[in-house]
Amino acid sequence: MTKTAERRPVERAAPRPAQAPPPAGGRERRRLADQVRAYAFLLGGLVCFALFSWYPAIRAVVIAFQKYTPGAPPEWAGTANFTHVWHDPEFGAAWRNTLTFTLLALLIGFAVPFVFALVLNELRHARAFFRVVVYLPVMIPPVVGALLWKWFYDPGAGLANEALRALHLPTSDWTNGADTALVSLVIVATWASMGGTVLIYLAALQSIPGELYEAAELDGAGLLQRIRHVTVPQTRFVILMLMLLQIIATMQVFTEPFVITGGGPENATVTVLYLIYKYAFLYNDFGGACALSVMLLVLLGVFSAGYLRLTRSEEDA
Numbered sequence: 001m002t003k004t005a006e007r008r009p010v011e012r013a014a015p016r017p018a019q020a021p022p023p024a025g026g027r028e029r030r031r032l033a034d035q036v037r038a039y040a041f042l043l044g045g046l047v048c049f050a051l052f053s054w055y056p057a058i059r060a061v062v063i064a065f066q067k068y069t070p071g072a073p074p075e076w077a078g079t080a081n082f083t084h085v086w087h088d089p090e091f092g093a094a095w096r097n098t099l100t101f102t103l104l105a106l107l108i109g110f111a112v113p114f115v116f117a118l119v120l121n122e123l124r125h126a127r128a129f130f131r132v133v134v135y136l137p138v139m140i141p142p143v144v145g146a147l148l149w150k151w152f153y154d155p156g157a158g159l160a161n162e163a164l165r166a167l168h169l170p171t172s173d174w175t176n177g178a179d180t181a182l183v184s185l186v187i188v189a190t191w192a193s194m195g196g197t198v199l200i201y202l203a204a205l206q207s208i209p210g211e212l213y214e215a216a217e218l219d220g221a222g223l224l225q226r227i228r229h230v231t232v233p234q235t236r237f238v239i240l241m242l243m244l245l246q247i248i249a250t251m252q253v254f255t256e257p258f259v260i261t262g263g264g265p266e267n268a269t270v271t272v273l274y275l276i277y278k279y280a281f282l283y284n285d286f287g288g289a290c291a292l293s294v295m296l297l298v299l300l301g302v303f304s305a306g307y308l309r310l311t312r313s314e315e316d317a
Contacts, residue, residue: 057297064290081291085279088288093267094275098251101182101189101271105250109190110243116194117201118227131202135195142192146259149188150175153260175261178268185256185269193249197242204238205231240311247307248300272296 066074153174161171175181216226254273263270280289
């Protein structure tokens with residue numbers, strides 16, 4: 001006699017009740033909590049930026065209108081600091097040297113990095129090595145680099161004059177001559193800041209589609225024509241922005257005159273920022289130093305606004 005297996009009914013799980021969507025208030029609380037955490041991470045940077053950037057700038061504007069001496073209560077002086085600075089014999093020389101330095105830096109230091117970027121972009125071998133070599137001066141501390149160039153420019157046993165003697169060429173006074181000192185400092189500044197500019201140009205060049213160059217070659221364009229009609233228009237925005245940043249940076253040159261020449265010879269390398277340093281730390285006149293700083297700030301602000309407006313109108317046209 002066989003026993004038949006008894007079939008048991010399959011028990012099916014009861015369907016889960018549909019969960020109600022979270023209330024709108026809960027979503028808002030989570031979103032608010034995420035924003036609070038994000039701003040908490042940014043708080044440290046915002047506090048440092050406010051304390052070490054905006055507060056000194058605002059404080060300098062206030063001191064520019066005061067007779068300020070450390071250890072004594074400040075006295076309101078109105079525009080007396082600006083008048084005193086304006087009539088300083090070094091004032092005209094400082095602005096003239098600064099503007100000349102900026103112009104020379106544009107003629108020398110703006111074209112050279114672009115040429116280096118074009119050469120690096122065409123290299124097929126050891127490209128990474130030459131990128132490191134070009135960027136190496138940026139990694140050297142500015143004061144160390146300035147001291148190296150000071151030894152390099154030494155009129156006696158400096159490497160520059162030794163190289164000229166080896167080539168049977170006349171030597172130069174370099175930073176010891178009033179006619180050559182400023183140009184020598186421009187070369188130092190160009191060498192020190194060239195690496196970052198070259199890499200930015202190189203990134204812009206590598207973003208240009210290769211089809212444009214191929215089409216230009218099919219049309220019979222030579223190297224200079226390809227640079228003029230393809231490279232420059234495609235990198236125009238980068239060129240204009242780097243030009244603005246370079247003008248702002250060169251108008252604030254300080255390290256090279258301070259370390260290499262000390263403002264000499266015959267005030268040939270006294271710049272506005274170096275004169276600000278002299279007012280603050282040599283003459284103990286913080287009001288005059290801040291007055292000069294405000295003048296430089298206003299000039300750079302007006303120039304930057306006009307430059308950006310002009311370039312924007314050209315792009316819209």
